[in-house]
Amino acid sequence: MSLLQVNNVTHSYGATNRFWRAGRQKTVLSDVSLSIEQGQCLGLLGTSGAGKSTLGKVILGLEKPLKGQILFQGVDLYETNPSTRRRLRRDLQAVFQDCYSSVNPRMNAEQIIGEPLRNYERLSPNEHRRSISMLLESVGLSPEDRGKYPHQFSGGQLQRINIARAIALKPKLIVLDEAVSSLDMVNQTHVLHLLDELKTSFGLSYLFITHDVKAACSLSNSLVVMEKGEVIESCEDQSQLIASSHPTVKKLLESILSEHPRSRSIN
Structure with missing residues (x-):
């Protein structure tokens, strides 16, 4: 049994402007599924607006999805009773982008x-x-x-x-939502190294939400890429990510990969 299982999650927000009537829904997550095993880090990649942070909030129990399940330690977070939810909540923590x-x-x-x-x-x-x-x-x-x-x-x-x-x-799982993106390169490196050490010493699992491919690959055991609320790529390691033919993945890689194949290394 996976520590975290996200099953076919769909979520929307109400949208209003002068062209739309109140109550029209904007879909931000569409049939998203993924899993995290005990002691593993899943890197969740995507550009701004891909739905990464919304998925993080749904996993943390902060926003109930319109459809689908969030199973944490085998329990549906949104269908269980309050006492069980509180017990599970201590095993599910978060670190967000803006430390201040x-x-x-x-x-x-x-x-x-x-x-x-x-x-x-x-x-x-x-x-x-x-x-x-x-x-x-x-x-x-x-x-x-x-x-x-x-x-x-x-x-x-x-x-x-x-x-x-x-x-x-x-805790069993920590959601890291752009937790190093606001730091300079030196502090990013130090904090990523710290997170890796803590994962080992405390037996932690991470959902590492980021737009930074290099940071994700330095910490993650596996990778998922999102675009417009959908999972478009799932990779067991960085070599699969590099080999992807999807345009969005290629765009994410462009800023860090050399044009010559021999030099293609994210680490």
Whole structure:
């Protein structure tokens, strides 16, 4: 049984403008299916407007699809009871693109990272403090950073705070929605390396949503490409992606691949 199974998901938004009447639907996901195995990373690629982030929200339980199923650990997230959904929710976390809007600027690092612990665990003050220190160290920061506020961190450091919060409950799956796209190249490399280390040490699974082929291939075990709300390509590895004849895939590859076949390497 797959950790996550997305079955034939279709989703639409209401659209209104001066030409359309209220209530007309714009389809953003059309019959999307994919799966993620325990301990694996699935890279979800596509250009802006492909439906990647909407699919991420549906998987996270934030938007109920019009049709289809989201099976997480064998349970339909949208058909189960609230107590089961809450239990599953602790195993399903997220890291988003904008590291600054993802946190409360009035909370320090200890409060930000400790939020899921307060919601799900009953720890003594000493246990809570010790957990925060360990989480900070696990993302390459210092326990002394726990009293700092978001404006005192760089973008790369603050995204590490968001990652520490996401792994606090030792979840099964983390949805990474453009989690490195707002970082400079140096910080992107560091955070991708960190995510890879955490995947191994914590036994994590990822849905890595991005438009960056190079970033996706550096972290992902398999790849899916979306266009206009549909899955247009599924690849077991980067060699299959490179060999794809689909125009959208070729367009994604153009910016990073040399024209000479001998030089075609994403890593």
